[in-house]
Amino acid sequence: xxxxxxxxxxxxxxxxxxxxxxxxxxxxxxxxxxxxxxxxxxxxxxxxxxxxxxxxxxxxxxxxxxxxxxxxxxxxxxxxxxxxxxxxxxxxxxxxxxxxxxxxxxxxxxxxxxx
Amino acid sequence: xxxxxxxxxxxxxxxxxxxxxxxxxxxxxxxxxxxxxxxxxxxxxxxxxxxxxxxxxxxxxxxxxxxxxxxxxxxxxxxxxxxxxxxxxxxxxxxxxxxxxxxxxxxxxxxxxxxxxxxxxxxxxxxxxxxxxxxxxxxxxxxx
Numbered sequence: 001x002x003x004x005x006x007x008x009x010x011x012x013x014x015x016x017x018x019x020x021x022x023x024x025x026x027x028x029x030x031x032x033x034x035x036x037x038x039x040x041x042x043x044x045x046x047x048x049x050x051x052x053x054x055x056x057x058x059x060x061x062x063x064x065x066x067x068x069x070x071x072x073x074x075x076x077x078x079x080x081x082x083x084x085x086x087x088x089x090x091x092x093x094x095x096x097x098x099x100x101x102x103x104x105x106x107x108x109x110x111x112x113x114x115x
Numbered sequence: 116x117x118x119x120x121x122x123x124x125x126x127x128x129x130x131x132x133x134x135x136x137x138x139x140x141x142x143x144x145x146x147x148x149x150x151x152x153x154x155x156x157x158x159x160x161x162x163x164x165x166x167x168x169x170x171x172x173x174x175x176x177x178x179x180x181x182x183x184x185x186x187x188x189x190x191x192x193x194x195x196x197x198x199x200x201x202x203x204x205x206x207x208x209x210x211x212x213x214x215x216x217x218x219x220x221x222x223x224x225x226x227x228x229x230x231x232x233x234x235x236x237x238x239x240x241x242x243x244x245x246x247x248x249x250x251x252x253x254x255x256x257x258x259x
Binding site: 032033034035036038039043049051053054055056057058059061062063064079 | 132133135136137139140143157160161164165168220221222223224225226227230233
């Protein structure tokens with residue numbers, strides 16, 4: 001599934017006009033502890049979080065993720081959005097919970113990260 | 116001793132959460148340019164980010180040094196204090212002394228040092244309270 005297809009699936013808005021929405025999603029994940037994400041993140045991951053600060057973008061870029069999904073209506077800090085634009089990382093925003101997003105991703109065949 | 120073909124040192128200041136990850140992104144970009152890729156590049160990126168974060172969260176400031184020899188990449192983190200009183204505790208997953216500020220940002224899960232060790236092919240840590248901590252990580256590279 002491409003990031004653009006995921007947007008449609010979960011009814012999210014893309015906040016980053018510079019993002020590449022053709023990236024293929026390899027797995028789905030939800031976690032708000034960044035050190036934990038660093039231990040378990042994968043390339044191509046679609047990551048749900050309520051963290052909005054700039055380190056979220058740093059982690060997603062380092063892990064070569066497909067996109068960050070900000071859930072439950074949280075908004076990125078201006079510095080985060082700027083960094084996401086610089087790094088071309090898609091930021092999807094939705095009012096759904098991480099649980100709802102993960103259910104939808106799972107039903108559509110997106111798998112959890114493989115160890 | 117193998118000859119060093121690349122050496123870069125980056126200063127990292129305590130408490131600078133806004134720029135956390137910039138040094139690691141820089142290191143990753145540099146290594147990519149010289150042909151390092153795949154799993155080893157990701158392992159180096161994660162380990163350098165953890166080291167960078169540890170310097171920001173825990174140290175009084177320090178340096179991250181990237182060195183490359185024909186067979187390996189060495190990352191060294193050296194700070195000027197405060198030092199770690201109990202290294203075996205610090206190496207345990209889940210043990211953290213991170214500040215409230217760091218925890219609010221989603222750090223302080225106690226995964227930093229174990230994550231560095233797991234991602235590196237060689238790992239050593241030395242620390243003295245009142246002096247500082249030095250961590251060295253080696254990553255083996257083939258055909259680089």
